[in-house]
Amino acid sequence: MRLMFIDPPAMKPRSTTVVIMLVSLWLASLGNIALWQSFFAVPEISGWQGMLFGCAFAFVIACLIAALLSLFAWKVTLKLAITLLLLLAAFSTYYMLMYGIVVNTSMVLNVFQTDYREARDQISWRLAVTVFLIAVLPSIWIWRQPFVHTSLLRQILRNSSIFVVSIVMAVGTLQLVFQDFASLMKSRTEMRFQINPLNSLYGVARLTVFPSKVDRGPLLAIGTDAQISTYNNSLNTHPPLLVFVVGETARSQNFSLNGYDRTTNPLLQKEAVASFTNVKSCGTSTAESLPCMFSHLGRSAFNDRENEVENMLDVLYRAGYAVLWIDNQSGCKEQCARIPSVSTSELKIPAHCSGGECRDTVMLERITDEIAKLPAERRAKGTVVVLHQMGSHGPAYFKRTPTEFKTFKPECTDSSLSQCDRSEIVNAYDNTIVFTDYFLSRVISWLKAQEKTSTPAMLYVSDHGESLGEKNMYLHGLPYSVAPPEQTTVPMITWLSPGFEKLSRVSTKCLQNHRDKALSHDNLFHSVLGLMAVKTSVYQRELDFFAACEGR
Numbered sequence: 414m415r416l417m418f419i420d421p422p423a424m425k426p427r428s429t430t431v432v433i434m435l436v437s438l439w440l441a442s443l444g445n446i447a448l449w450q451s452f453f454a455v456p457e458i459s460g461w462q463g464m465l466f467g468c469a470f471a472f473v474i475a476c477l478i479a480a481l482l483s484l485f486a487w488k489v490t491l492k493l494a495i496t497l498l499l500l501l502a503a504f505s506t507y508y509m510l511m512y513g514i515v516v517n518t519s520m521v522l523n524v525f526q527t528d529y530r531e532a533r534d535q536i537s538w539r540l541a542v543t544v545f546l547i548a549v550l551p552s553i554w555i556w557r558q559p560f561v562h563t564s565l566l567r568q569i570l571r572n573s574s575i576f577v578v579s580i581v582m583a584v585g586t587l588q589l590v591f592q593d594f595a596s597l598m599k600s601r602t603e604m605r606f607q608i609n610p611l612n613s614l615y616g617v618a619r620l621t622v623f624p625s626k627v628d629r630g631p632l633l634a635i636g637t638d639a640q641i642s643t644y645n646n647s648l649n650t651h652p653p654l655l656v657f658v659v660g661e662t663a664r665s666q667n668f669s670l671n672g673y674d675r676t677t678n679p680l681l682q683k684e685a686v687a688s689f690t691n692v693k694s695c696g697t698s699t700a701e702s703l704p705c706m707f708s709h710l711g712r713s714a715f716n717d718r719e720n721e722v723e724n725m726l727d728v729l730y731r732a733g734y735a736v737l738w739i740d741n742q743s744g745c746k747e748q749c750a751r752i753p754s755v756s757t758s759e760l761k762i763p764a765h766c767s768g769g770e771c772r773d774t775v776m777l778e779r780i781t782d783e784i785a786k787l788p789a790e791r792r793a794k795g796t797v798v799v800l801h802q803m804g805s806h807g808p809a810y811f812k813r814t815p816t817e818f819k820t821f822k823p824e825c826t827d828s829s830l831s832q833c834d835r836s837e838i839v840n841a842y843d844n845t846i847v848f849t850d851y852f853l854s855r856v857i858s859w860l861k862a863q864e865k866t867s868t869p870a871m872l873y874v875s876d877h878g879e880s881l882g883e884k885n886m887y888l889h890g891l892p893y894s895v896a897p898p899e900q901t902t903v904p905m906i907t908w909l910s911p912g913f914e915k916l917s918r919v920s921t922k923c924l925q926n927h928r929d930k931a932l933s934h935d936n937l938f939h940s941v942l943g944l945m946a947v948k949t950s951v952y953q954r955e956l957d958f959f960a961a962c963e964g965r
């Protein structure tokens with residue numbers, strides 16, 4: 414018997430064109446499960462016609478991906494480009510399927526600005542499986558393929574023909590189903606942000622290659638004439654002290670102060686607060702809302718602004734107040750760039766901090782000392798402190814509350830919300846509101862303790878809301894035009910000490926009577942300046958919601 418040594422069969426070199434076609438079909442079908450799930454959920458799409466329309470839609474997507482890949486179909490770049498597209502598609506698919514989100518520019522911006530703690534909350538084995546199936550497996554196959562060697566001239570010819578043929582086929586197919594396609598895109602705008610991986614590429618391109626909307630002109634100063642108008646001097650009161658709490662992911666409807674049928678505000682309901690029920694946010698994510706909340710421009714003008722513009726805190730500072738930002742979250746998004754700021758999220762105070770994050774109450778642990786560091790001559794005029802909460806940040810709501818605040822049980826303790834019963838998700842979320850209720854009542858207690866030296870007040874507003882399974886949507890960040898009210902209706906609560914009511918001549922009684930008035934983040938800039946008696950030409954009294962209650 415003779416021993417035979419057989420070489421493993423040499424792999425047949427693949428034509429790049431075939432690989433591009435296969436990858437494009439893979440991405441258009443499996444890489445777009447989230448899109449097809451929403452597509453076939455549209456009631457008007459059914460039967461054979463719906464199926465044909467779906468196939469045509471998928472074919473158009475495949476052609477566009479092929480055209481895109483043809484630009485990178487060079488020996489050194491093709492495998493890298495394919496791997497990158499597969500990864501983008503896999504990550505987006507996971508988030509779209511798990512949380513019902515879509516991938517638009519602001520979502521991409523969120524990804525860039527996410528801090529590691531939030532990212533850590535979201536890592537799960539389901540993410541690993543999705544990425545493995547959609548991206549890693551096909552990538553392994555791709556990297557093992559030898560490509561056919563061709564001359565540069567032939568490569569140029571081949572790439573340009575793939576590009577032209579793909580575009581012609583995409584346009585041709587689109588023409589055949591144009592009526593259906595146009596009406597679908599009009600009625601289901603969010604679907605265009607579900608097309609993988611074109612959605613994430615478009616988002617990245619909007620932020621980097623075409624940054625006209627992001628990279629704005631130099632910073633414009635506003636309120637250069639700002640002054641503190643003479644408060645009623647005869648009152649001879651202590652200087653005002655306003656704590657402005659910026660909430661996180663709190664939605665209005667889950668506050669019992671606003672009519673929620675669960676007691677989520679057991680402590681605040683004992684305080685003399687005014688809780689506004691009809692307040693709209695400026696955006697549906699922190700990155701979008703936060704800068705807009707402090708701007709004088711209002712939502713639409715803010716989105717169209719050509720320059721970066723100074724904010725409410727700059728004007729308060731210029732008027733002469735001591736201003737401070739305390740951050741227990743992912744930073745102030747440039748809002749505290751020109752004023753003193755501290756971060757408490759990395760502190761290691763055992764009573765408040767564990768597992769690399771601190772409870773919002775840690776900010777009260779620091780506030781007295783941090784205020785003491787501000788210039789005395791400014792503090793003599795008055796102080797404004799922003800407290801930026803971790804609040805109800807998801808999806809790991811259960812991580813935001815200490816055991817003794819877990820009023821509603823059982824809680825969802827899985828970061829992949831879709832693995833929990835909806836009631837468990839709502840329980841975990843409501844517990845974060847109970848904790849925010851405690852935090853705000855602690856802020857008020859702290860303010861009351863300052864009455865010997867200051868005239869205190871508190872304003873609390875959340876940055877955006879949250880979806881908790883309504884219409885199968887979770888979390889936040891949908892494009893504003895299609896975002897459900899759960900993501901855009903935010904709580905706003907004011908507390909004025911008796912001294913502050915006298916000083917500002919604004920009565921809480923009157924505010925309570927106006928609690929259902931339609932308001933939005935657009936009102937904040939002018940209302941805070943009004944409350945703090947700042948005189949400046951940028952102030953618009955008609956947007957100041959305290960003004961209606963002045964002297965009443």
Ligand SMILES: [Zn+2]
Nearest residue numbers: 662698699876
């Ligand atoms: Zn937020």
